[in-house]
Amino acid sequence: MSAEYATFGLAPAMRAGGVLADGAYQVHRDFTDFIVDGRPLLFRLSDLDAVSPLAADIPPAIFRNHVRALLLEAQAPLADGRYVIYGCPECEALGCGAVTAVIERDGDDVVWRDFAWQTEQRTDLGLNGYHGIGPFRFRGREYRAALEQLLVGDPEGDTATGRRVLLIGARAAVLAKLAAALRQIGIGADIAHDAAGVPAEELRAYGAVAFGRAVGTGERAAVREAFDRAGADAVYVDEPAPIIPLLVAQIESALDRTPAEQRRLTCLAATGEEARIEVTSVCRVRLLAHRLDRLHRPHVQEIFDGTLEAGAHRIPLDAKAVKGQSFLVARTMGGVLAAPVVRRTDREAGASG
Known part of the structure; x- marks a missing residue:
């Protein structure tokens, strides 16, 4: 096993939802990704549609249990000391397949090794192993500090806020269809004519504001001013055309809080x-x-x-x-x-x- 150290970190990531070409829906998931040597570990798995166990929309108690498992404060959930690194974004069931790895202590260090694709309690490394990934040796202090930070405060925090959108416009039919599509993929959506009189704490709950084409310049400015006064960090989206899959894609892009470099x-x-x-x-x-x-x-x-x-x-x-x-x-x-x-x-x- 290599004695070289890899750096370990965490960063917000997103599995974009959307309305697909065949009319099916793909669920939106916000999660925390593992950053190894400055690069998302998921990028090493070029064609994998998956999320880490550290998803923003799971109950806080389960989230904390996942963090403590990665800290090796709980027994490995799978045989042979294996832990789920990435799983199905739709249901998270092992039967759909998951990327797993052995996580173990080696002195003060933490090692991730023997990455594999797994659908049952045990896996065949010769047949299903990711032979070009790992092992990774992390300095224990750096590794623990990154994960323990997730246990401070509300683990859903900012990513939960980012999953709500305010739709402003006069075309009720288009807005209703858009709101229904967003809710179908797991994004909360509310419809309003303006932001007047909305409490500041409610405005801060929105990650994006989508304007219909009929909303005038003055009305848009008033909404932006209301959000600025509330200290809300929302992204503004203008409707280019009443095409629901396109609008959903625009909003998904606006909600992406992944650091630009990742x-x-x-x-x-x-x-x-x-x-x-x-x-x-x-x-x-x-x-x-x-x-x-x-x-x-x-x-x-x-x-x-x-x-x-x-x-x-x-x-x-x-x-x-x-x-x-x-x-x-x-x-x-x-x-x-x-x-x-x-x-x-x-x-x-x-x-x-």
Whole structure:
């Protein structure tokens, strides 16, 4: 076993929810990820849709039990001293599969080793082991300090606050559909005409504010002022078109509190001919085009679904998929971005204006 030390840390992370192309829903999960040598451990598992046991939406007592297990203050939940590192984001059942590892003390140090994919109490390392990951040796003091910080105060804290959205607008039908979609994926949503008279503690409970297109400049300014007075740290989202999956993706992106340097999907831009995507590690990327036709009916088409290497990529676009008013949504296992398709005439108009 290597005697070299790895650094250990924790950082907020998100499994983005959303309305998928087939109409199915993907649940939103906020969790705390493990940062090993300055990089999310989950990024080493390029195509894994999973969350750590340190999720923000589990009961506080269970959250604390997970932390104490990682601190080796409780018996390992699986045979052979194995602990769940990442599990199913939908149900967290072992039968769906989980990444596990042996966690043990070695003097003052803590070692994570023998990473494997596991669906039962025991696993075959030869068949299911992640042979290119670990072992990791952490300095005990650094390791314990990071985890013990999670036991201070309310473990749901800021991430629980970030799961509520205030929808402001006049188009009740669109807002109601959007609120229903957000609630379906685990994000709380409230509808209002403005923020007047709302107590400051309620405003601070919202991680994002979404404005309908009919909301005027003065009304938007009044809402922002109310949130500023309340000391609320909300992100503001403008409705580009009444397309529910697109709006959900925009809000999911706004709610992402993952530190910028630890995000996997970092850039999405599009012209009528191509999309430009940047990722920081090998991962699966799905790219969808959303558009409104002349009768304002929404359409969606899958543009790309494949694995990309770290770096910048250009993906050709089907002209039919992005004609008229259109937008792209890019998804990875840990994030989502939305962007309008900007054509040459649009850019020239903006420059001349």
